[in-house]
Amino acid sequence: xRPPAWLCLVPMLAAGCSDKIATREQGPxxxxxxxxxxxxxxxxxxxxxxxxxxxxxxxxxxxxxALPPSYRDQPARRYPxxxxxxxxxxxxxxxxxxxxxxxxxxxxxxxxxxxLSYAKGERGMQSRRRDYTPSPxxxxxxxxxxxxxxxxxxxxYLRDHVLxxxxxxxxxxERRRIFLGHSYGGLLGTEILLSDPSMFAGYVLGSxxxxxxxxxxxxxxxxxxxxxxxxxxxxxxYVGQYEEVRGGDPRYAKTYNMVSDTxxxxxxxxxxxxxxxxxxxxTFNDEDHLSVxxxxxxxxxxxxxxTACDALTHREISxxxxxxxxxxxxxxxxxxxxxAGFRKPC
Numbered sequence: 001x002r003p004p005a006w007l008c009l010v011p012m013l014a015a016g017c018s019d020k021i022a023t024r025e026q027g028p029x030x031x032x033x034x035x036x037x038x039x040x041x042x043x044x045x046x047x048x049x050x051x052x053x054x055x056x057x058x059x060x061x062x063x064x065x066a067l068p069p070s071y072r073d074q075p076a077r078r079y080p081x082x083x084x085x086x087x088x089x090x091x092x093x094x095x096x097x098x099x100x101x102x103x104x105x106x107x108x109x110x111x112x113x114x115x116l117s118y119a120k121g122e123r124g125m126q127s128r129r130r131d132y133t134p135s136p137x138x139x140x141x142x143x144x145x146x147x148x149x150x151x152x153x154x155x156x157y158l159r160d161h162v163l164x165x166x167x168x169x170x171x172x173x174e175r176r177r178i179f180l181g182h183s184y185g186g187l188l189g190t191e192i193l194l195s196d197p198s199m200f201a202g203y204v205l206g207s208x209x210x211x212x213x214x215x216x217x218x219x220x221x222x223x224x225x226x227x228x229x230x231x232x233x234x235x236x237x238y239v240g241q242y243e244e245v246r247g248g249d250p251r252y253a254k255t256y257n258m259v260s261d262t263x264x265x266x267x268x269x270x271x272x273x274x275x276x277x278x279x280x281x282x283t284f285n286d287e288d289h290l291s292v293x294x295x296x297x298x299x300x301x302x303x304x305x306x307t308a309c310d311a312l313t314h315r316e317i318s319x320x321x322x323x324x325x326x327x328x329x330x331x332x333x334x335x336x337x338x339x340a341g342f343r344k345p346c
């Protein structure tokens with residue numbers, strides 16, 4: 001299958017901002033529809049980059065922040081905040097998806113976007129293998145010197161340093177923090193969900209690498225269930241149709257059965273009958289592990305951040321939130337693909 005166009009995007013450079021001159025209430029500058037030219041790097045407009053080091057590991061990380069269009073004009077308003085892993089690609093993609101969805105009127109609620117960078121000086125896979133995985137087991141395709149299994153330390157860094165930094169500088173609604181991660185990022189989100197679920201109110205777990213270390217997370221799910229009666233979170237999971245091994249068909253995966261893994265953990269979570277868990281799982285047709293991400297991002301935003309006219313009751317959600325294959329059809333009224341009937345007409 002030909003790689004989708006978004007995979008050809010090179011990491012975009014978010015516009016920098018000095019700690020010395022920025023203030024807590026600083027909003028985005030008026031929208032910029034041109035770039036600087038003369039061979040200078042492309043910038044994501046109305047964004048800022050902040051250094052947020054981890055004192056425990058002595059590693060330097062950054063957060064990328066993009067504020068919603070109304071932030072400057074509504075100084076009393078607080079906003080949901082979406083934290084995304086693998087920020088070098090996910091941050092600019094989600095930024096533009098949100099912009100496009102609301103291009104002809106509000107379709108998703110405005111939110112503050114925070115991208116979580118890799119450690120400075122490291123390549124992406126070096127950081128994500130170490131920071132996003134729960135045990136040192138690694139995977140068969142990793143280099144011999146690769147380090148895995150330090151996600152607990154990274155989660156502590158996020159909780160104790162990144163979340164307070166963002167909350168102290170921007171007008172976030174701390175009751176509505178949302179996590180988004182794909183692949184190893186989805187594995188990290190699953191670990192947070194099953195260890196400290198209140199760290200975020202909502203989770204988008206895309207094609208999570210549940211195969212890791214002989215399905216390590218299934219054990220964590222059992223441990224959580226043994227000591228908890230409830231799981232207070234809204235969770236949206238997605239996976240691509242071709243993320244399953246099927247011999248003789250090159251469109252399908254060659255190693256891991258990620259569709260089966262995702263449905264298995266869904267079944268376990270539903271079996272627990274947690275009163276406060278709102279769970280929706282979707283399998284997207286004609287998508288593989290790489291191509292599915294933008295589509296999953298779009299549906300995840302619509303599920304967790306619907307506008308007021310689109311929000312459904314828990315009873316309506318429960319009636320509709322069954323795993324299903326979702327096609328690519330769109331309505332004339334909305335640019336958001338229909339999500340198993342989850343949207344109400346405005």
